[in-house]
Amino acid sequence: MNSTPELRSPTPRSSRSSRVVVIGAGIVGCSLADELTARGWNDVTVLEQGPLPAPGGSTSHAPGLVFQTSPSRTLTAFARYTVEKFSSLEADGVRCFAPVGGLELATTPERLADLRRKAGWAASWGVRGEVVSAARCKELWPLIDESTVLGGFHTPDDGLARALPACRAQMDRAVARGARFLDRHTVTGIEREGGRVTGVVTDRGAFPADHVVSAAGFWGPVVGRMAGVDVPLQPLAHQYARTRPLPELSGATAEASKPILRFQDRDLYFREHGDRIGIGSYAHRPLPVDPFAVPPYDEARARRMDMPSSYPFTEEDWAPSWEDCRRLLPALRGSAVEEGFNGVFSFTPDGMPVLGESSALRGFWLAEAVWVTHSAGVARAVAEWMVDGRPSLDVHECDLTRFEEAQRSPAYVRERGAQQFAEVYDVLHPLQPPEQPRPLRVSPFHARQQQLGAYFLEGGGWERPHWYEANAPLVDALGPLPARDAWSARHWSPVAAAEARATREGVALYDMTPLRRLEVTGPGALAFLDRMTTNNLRKKPGAVTYTLLLDETGGIRSDLTVARLAPDRFQIGANSPADLDWLLRHAPGGGGGGEVHIRDITSGTCCIGVWGPLARDLVQPLTPDDFSHEAFGYFRVKRTYIGHVPVTAMRLSYVGELGWELYTTADLGLRLWDTLWEAGRELGAVAAGRSAFDSLRLEKGYRAWGVDMTDEHDPFEAGVGFAVRMDKEDFTGKAALRRRAGESARRLTPLLLDDPAAVVLGKEPVHLPALGSARAGGAPAGYVTSASYGYTLGRCVAYAWLPAGLATGTGVHIEYFGEKVPATVADEPLFDPKMTRIRR
CATH class of the missing domain: 3.50.50.60 (FAD/NAD(P)-binding domain)
Incomplete structure (x- = not known):
């Protein structure tokens, strides 16, 4: 489905x-x-x-x-x-596609586990495939040395496009x-x-x-x-060669009859060309090509190149791959490469x-x-x-x-493009950060985060702390945590559990600087934003509103927080450069001035999230304004001071606890961090990272755009219908929502894994036992969008797109590396359903 x-x-x-x-x-x-x-x-x-x-x-x-x-x-x-x-x-x-199938080989335990993960993706996305034994691999490709193979992933509907x-x-x-x-x-x-x-x-x-x-x-x-x-x-050259005719393939009447073959542990792939074998390699050094220096067709032929995209074969790069080929396919030991070239392909960062x-x-x-x-x-x-x-x-x-502007430099595109080439067949963890160029974008707090032993991952070019080793002593007070499998333990630390607990019980500082911020001003700003978004923005200055950007079909383009700072001035929390582009495309005069002016203020500003039951104890002594619940309610905004630092304080919480997002200019960011850090010492304040953040937000059921919901989903099936005011004047997507009312057969559904020690990470297929099991080949009922261990709940939380109408308590199975992990449909929010912790 x-x-x-x-x-x-x-x-x-x-x-x-x-x-x-x-x-x-x-x-x-x-x-x-x-x-x-x-x-x-x-x-x-x-x-x-x-x-x-x-x-x-x-x-x-x-x-x-x-x-x-x-x-x-x-x-x-x-x-x-x-x-x-x-x-x-x-x-x-001639048919334009030959459905010979595909076969990916594993020669290491790590690759075999990765193929099981890949089989999960295939099931989630509706592609037929199964993990098979080494003996079955030999049946499918008789030329392989079965003793070198642990297993494979067979996809019968893959093949060769002519x-x-x-x-x-x-x-x-x-x-x-x-x-x-x-x-x-x-x-x-x-x-x-x-x-x-x-x-x-x-x-x-x-x-x-x-x-x-x-x-x-x-x-x-x-x-x-x-x-x-x-x-x-970035164009890069990629080696491809054809062997001499092989006796083992003599008499072949078809271009290809065996599955296309991947030997990813050595960055190689194979296909038949009648009685020859074609071999491609990504194992060699990156060979960048300057697109401005590629010759036109006739000039390429004059240089004895077959075509502009076909560069001379570099034997020295090929030699190690040829030895790997001969080990996997013994039939090649008496053969040789008859022809080869370095073909140019395109890679992005x-x-x-x-x-x-x-x-x-x-x-x-x-x-x-x-x-x-x-x-x-x-x-x-x-x-x-x-x-x-x-x-x-x-x-x-x-x-x-x-892509951010910082990701568009020729140097960045060249380095990241080369890395993409090198990693084509690598086993990549979903959190694995690129190596270079780093650091590229850092918040004003970066030096302090390094001092605290931050473990940085990267997103949008930003260095983002996922946990802080300075908090390692807090782990001892947690008691034993469930052991993690090798895959889910990557880019994770039990420190994240300690930081989540510190947020729930005390107060923590979160670096929210990488989140995109836009400023919309002008006499037409209110009318424009109200027309572009789903919620009611016609509130007095000082209000903050969670709202959605929809397209004309009612699909969710993004979710926003809109703070009305003055009658004609708004600050918007957005998701990506695409949000700015969308608003500029629809703004009067292109958003460059006059009635509506739109600009990105992310790089010139920064933000610290101060969250936890002691958040008020931390910030109130530092500000001249009243931060009580009565004077500064939830989803309100104030311009004030924290110590010497002017801030825009928003009473928001993406982690389900009392607190504020504190914004200031980049030049004052370090002073803001130091002021809060010093004042927080006697309260036991900690710095906390994205790993704890993701756990806490999933316990509250807060959606992440681009992961849990996209423009393929409408607000009601995604569980954010509360942000839509169908009784307001016209807004983009309203007519489509009215036409689609009640017709969706799916819902974004919260699941709790039954085993307290079990963990999934996202994109896994979900099976309803009544509709067939994973082992029996039944089609999945849906797939997981995002997941994280809920340290407060003592269970892993997963959100999944599943058939609408599943009752709370319905049992499902999530397929994780080929194993069925029991989970149960739950009510949301899973944590603090009455919002008493936020509104106090």
């Missing part, structure tokens, strides 16, 4: 067909032309600098492996659609609907006027356009520069595609860093976005607005 997105019918952006120019006729450009024309936008021109049908980009040499399963539900959905669509296509009598035939098939369909494809047209400029794109200039003429889509692959940064748009993409319309140039779209695996799914999403105004699938992980 929850593995497949609930598709909606968005309000069309325009009833007429727009003029579209797509730059690049690789697999993404061809797929996009097909998807756009299928939706009635037939004035589509695809420009390609190389010769068709094999223009020389990454598509022309892609090995075509399609493994659908990913930790990202979005990427998995993209890949599932690619398989579905290409399976229905044919060119010159990229060039798929391009031709989709090109033919698009042309039949009115599109045109022009090769040997090199783009030299992007025309614009009044902040909008107006056309594309080539060496063979200009093409007017209402929309321009850069699907140029590793040339994306080159096209982006012409448009004045950053494209955070986080390994995800870059999609969406640029805020710097309206009408200029990116569909970049997309591999063949996800190509059709990406094209469908971008086409829906352009025609209907939004994709039917949540794509926030791929949205081009997700």
Whole structure:
């Protein structure tokens, strides 16, 4: 049920067909032309600098492996659609997809455990797969040395995408609907006027356009520069080789008959080419390619390169991988590499595609860093976005607005892109931080946090303490904690339990600086924000309101806290750069002044959360204002002082305890920390990190946007309907909510694990025993969004998307590394349901 997105019918952006120019006729450009024309936008021109049908980009040499399963539900959905669509296509009598299956091998216990985790993702996202024995691996791939293998993960619906035939098939369909494809047209400029794109200039003429889509692959940064748009993409070369004919494969009549094979413990993959084997390696050093130095097609041929994306094979990088290949596949010991090349692919700082319309140039779209695996799914999403105004699938992980300005420097993109290459097949923990460049962004309290032994992880470029070793002595007072398995024990410490307890029983300081802050001012600010959000913002200055940003279909784009500081001044707590982009797109005059002015104030400010039953005892002696409950109620805001520091104090709590968020300017942040820390000594105040924070917020059932809820969900099924005022004047998404009232079959559901020692981490499939067990192959009823051990409750708390109407007390099973973990549907909030601890 929850593995497949609930598709909606968005309000069309325009009833007429727009003029579209797509730059690049690789697999993404061809797929996009097909998807756009299928939706009635037939004035589509695809420009390609190389010769068709094999223009020389990454598509022309892609090995075509399609493994659908990913930790990202979005990427998995993209890949599932690619398989579905290409399976229905044919060119010159050749099917565009060969469903030979996929097989991932484990040669270490750690990899075998990871494959069990991957099998959980597959079940959650609706992909068939199972962990199999070494003997079964040998049956599926007779050439492997069974003695080196512990087991594998078999996905029967994976296979080989034939990229060039798929391009031709989709090109033919698009042309039949009115599109045109022009090769040997090199783009030299992007025309614009009044902040909008107006056309594309080539060496063979200009093409007017209402929309321009850069699907140029590793040339994306080159096209982006012409448009004045950053494209955070790093091309890297990747080794691929073909062996000589193998006697063991002689007589092969099919291109491939065995599953595509991954040997991830050595960063290798394999596929058949008739009686030869193709081998790809990520084991070598990163080989960055300057996109501005890539030669055009004809110049590449003059340099004896097969195509611009095919660089000479570097034997010295290949040698260690060849030895690994020969150990796994003994048949290769008497063979050799017949041909090889270093093929160029695109990598982003986080390994995800870059999609969406640029805020710097309206009408200029990116569909970049997309591999063949996800190509059709990406094209469908971008086409829906352009025609209907939004994709039917949540794509926030791929949205081009997700990167902070500090993450867009060429140096950052280069370093993180190279790291993504090196980690393609690594076993990565969901909390594992990147290594470089760090530290990049730090709060004003960073030096004090280091002194306290903070264990830092990273998010959005920020160093974020997850716990403090200075609090280790507090662990002894807790009593024994349940032992953790090796996986859940990574990036975790029992100190987090001590910090959670200190918050529940005393007072703790939390660094909330990385949370995004926006300022909205001007005479039209109230009317604008009230129209854009779901809750009632027409309150007197001093009020704080929890509210939602919806799209036109009623999907949750974000959740916000809006503080009214003055009649025409608001401070907003937001989630990501996409929130700023959304507001700027809809603000009168673009939010740059006049009636409404919007700006991001995050970098110039900082915030400390002071939470716990002793929070008032800490802050009241430091301020001239009355912080009593009567004088400073919950969800109120005041401008005041803490010692010498001017602050904006908001009576909010994301951990379910009495307290305040204290904001000040970055230059005064360290003074604010020191003032609170010194005053808190006699109260036993501690610094606490994100690990305790996540535990406490889940005990209260507070949602995390982008994890627990996205624009695929409406407020009522996500459990945040209390933030919607259907009786207020019109707001974005109101009409859609009225149409959808009561029709959802799913709910975000709280679960408590039955075993006090059990832990899950998120993305695991959830089974209802009555609907079939995991071991019996029954489809999951849903999946876990986020989870954390609830130290106050003595149980792990998990939230999951499950069928609506499950009664409290219903038993379920969460599949964790292949084991069924019993859990029970619970009432929420699980902790302090009457809110007595916050409102006192």
